[in-house]
Amino acid sequence: MINAYSETIIEPYLYSCANIVTDVNDKFLDLTEYVLSELVGKSIKEVGSMLNFNLKSLEDKINNNYSGYIFTKFLNALEVDISISHGSETNSKLYTFVEKPNSRLNDKLIFVEQMFVDNTSGVAVYSIPDLILLKANQKYLNFTYSNYNKQENSIGKPISEVITGFIGTPAEVICNSVLISQKASYIKEFEFDNITKGKTYWDSTQTPIFDNGKMKYIFHTAVEVTQRVLKNQNIENQNKIINHQNDCHEHEIKSNIYMKEALKSQGEFLVNISHELKTPLNIIFATAQLFNVYCKSGSLDDNKDSIIKYIDSIKQNSYRLSKMINNIVDLSKIETGFLKLNLSNNNIVKFVEDIVMSVTNFTDSKGLNIIFDTNTEEKVIACDQEKIERVVLNLISNAIKFSNAGNEILVNINDKDEFVEISVSDNGIGIEKKNLDMIFDRFKQIDKSLSRNAEGTGIGLSLVKSIVKLHGGTITVESEYGKGSKFTVSLPSGKVSKENKIYNSELHAKDQSIRVELSDVYS
Template structure:
């Protein structure tokens, strides 16, 4: 039996919807004059958007958010349309959309019914691991309109730069995602799959990318059927450019060698062979030097080789006629002993010799070369000449070096984090065990004073855990692009002064003198109060951490017209000059030992820098070891028209903020 339900709107009015059960209400949105005025909980659950993100938007804007053009449908009432919409987190949903007239003037009701068992994650479990592994480029397109429903980053890197991010590509037709799709062999291949409904595999497919140039791919288009009907096309793409180029080079070399062998039959053929070889070398994209044997005179040297020598030895004049000079002349420009040893090996063994990872510093830049010494043999097996080829492997070597440094830094970071997490957990666990002993022995009242002290210890170590976890999570959010600022216009002078006043009791207990000073009484600028509070407290925490009783901490706010400067200066131990460039790095610490005098994960300053940069600001440090440090934050002096006042109602209390941010120095 069909049941009709009357839905009352918050702004007045109502509409009726029908359903098969009184417990089921379909997702809907309601609009007046093309502005969304109401959405139900089911619609929010379906799309993963919040009420505030949808209400007040135009139908066209909401359609853009769902990646489905709702606007033209308002002229085709009482019809049902099928298609894909996309949630806030870019999950594809196959829905039936219906539009009917609401109870108010110029109002319409849009209902969205998700088709049963249509979600990709449920239907295509067998390919989900390929998206997670991100080894090959993988994507799923709808049939027949070829809308991109899902793709991994490897696949998106294949697209033009405007579409190499999920938010720009998911929900788009293939003609937009893949640059130059229309009228290309790629379009023919996909149309063939649509017509034949059979899988297609293309080996070493050539693709001309605007930004990357010509690349080659092994590509597979596999149709996926649902109830006997082709529903999706599963596309995989593996870049094989290096393999193709390597094979092409091998073919070129084989062609040269084959041609040489044919020409060895008589003297005239040999002359033609050397003439061909000379031309190829001159156009070769690698530095090449030809040496005669056994006198090792330079027969020819191409422009690429001259330029390379000039890089290594700037005093070398490229126009110098070095032809017919002996190899000793060339070795004099380079490294005589290592090169001479390889050439001697070629002459003796008649085999190819290599000189790898040759390191040069040129204009302050590090360069790495692999050198190949290749003998060219006569028919009788004697060496006719030696080819010297130079390959620039700087990108590969530097990439390996950088990767090792990153992995080492991350390892050190994880070891330190493990230690820092373990310390408060051990304290809490030990205290819990002690409470258990008191409970079993019935001595809770006898140890009341001790229990109060232990409860304070649990709270303090909980604050430490909270700070560490918050910092790690926030750094991850910043890296992923999910860390957002809630900007509002506030008096920054009073704000910083209040923070300083709120920590004076604590600094007094430490025997430290904290002073606030400013060159202006009031300055209203746009900033996120919660985030800037964390920045200031973090810098004060560092100053406290590395100061001794009797030291002084000076907090300044200076109006620099276009910028506001907030500085925290201490007279503590300071920082050695060699560490100044690394203190803001995410995986670097000045002190990597596990027995440091001051506790902390070492990621606080990295988070501070990230928050400041999100405000379009900068942070710098000045320090002299033994006399103290000064951290200066600069924030643009500007206001915003649309303020976000969430800070006033939702952030934790100031006392709790202080206890969390100063947890690693609290006692």
């Protein structure tokens, strides 16, 4: 018998008597994608299991109210408010379900929806803060043990169940770091020991997704790299055998090892650059598809605000692509000896100060305080202004990447007579001592740390070092892990008699340069 009170409810509802479902309305069927015969006659516990939610435990909540997720028949996550009221009949209860507006997951993840369809990488979305698996593709579920490698067994479950042995592992540490720092984390060649498949290796990223300024989801990707790791391990083992068997040819062996390591580093560089190029291209391509949908449906005017936001996204990712291409081309020119400097005599103090002033709006938006200081008001030296601008912006970009809101960045000019020092220091996370020797290497990138605050190809500092060296200067770094870093560029104080000044600071599009050079941290 249907409770008379339920007939006045306009929201999706479920009515039970003695913990048996006796009625649901059409709106509940539309919401959950079930049909009436699949629900009526079932116990509250059974229906709760179908929705991946414990309806029975809701009765123990204060005021019998709950906000969270339920899951439809086809495993679509719905964010709802659930409440219980008691019916007129003995042991009868009315459960109402109100879906939160603008909360559908597919609308929030339009840029990455294709990744779920392609199934080339493992992708998943977890809720915050309870880390419930809201969506995943089969490639990601293959990462789990057999109990959870099907969507019906894993969607709606907490990460501690889906990923067996999650508690107390590096995976939990990384996940907690994302929740605390609200920044993306990356781990390279994560080892996973599956009972049926044995050891596998994965490159994994965890990226927070924000909604109205609040961290709402964690977007998790996992790319299997087992073949790459095993191949590299095989090369390393072969190198050890060669070293052991050919001690009398030590010099030749070391040369071979150096060549193999160089090839390995270049291979890793190609993998990294491919990933970095693919990310902005995916976003631009997805946005183009969205515009095509708007055009075909005639809804361009209705979506004007969204289109403006998406155009900004296209611009930002175009800047990222420009920076990567510029860096690769210039490194190649330097390596082959084709990059020439256009030297002119410039007041380096005024030049660097102008650069710092031009980025203050950006650092302010990040909650960072940037300060310029100098021990001299004027120091004229010969330099290529366009190249030195890139050096300074690159060092400021690195300082921003590894600083948190409230931190301070100091740009200082120090006149040392024979040369001038330009230093950029921060009080961010710093660099571990073991990594200091490799940060200027052309194909090296410190990726095996537990977190990366921003995207990047790992070639920026190599390019900076090469540009400084072309000027006859040097670059050094001082850092203490957890306390910050200081990069110091020393340039000769000489001048040139014949200037080649193709750079005009009055006409130069400084804002464009800033957006390109800071594109991997710009938001």
